[in-house]
Amino acid sequence: MSTAWRIGVDSHRCIGTSICAGTAPEHFRLVDGLSTPLAEVVAPAEVILDAADSCPVEAITVRDATDDRLIAPEE
Numbered sequence: 887m888s889t890a891w892r893i894g895v896d897s898h899r900c901i902g903t904s905i906c907a908g909t910a911p912e913h914f915r916l917v918d919g920l921s922t923p924l925a926e927v928v929a930p931a932e933v934i935l936d937a938a939d940s941c942p943v944e945a946i947t948v949r950d951a952t953d954d955r956l957i958a959p960e961e
């Protein structure tokens with residue numbers, strides 16, 4: 887089990903729907919219309935996967951902070 891995750895938001899993909907910020911406000915907020923993670927490296931939490939899965943353009947990636955393994959979105 888991962889002990890830390892790294893959250894990334896592709897600013898070229900994000901279309902500013904704010905769904906992620908609505909799903910996980912403790913992890914995402916909109917800055918100038920684009921989603922920005924509040925913290926890049928975080929403790930694993932299901933709500934982060936929910937946010938990544940709910941993004942309509944798959945702009946959010948979640949990786950294991952230790953070995954960079956892709957956790958979300960599922961391939």
Ligand code: SF4
Binds near residue numbers: 903904906907
């Ligand atoms: S859900 Fe996706 S498109 Fe919408 S604000 Fe978040 S990252 Fe951007």
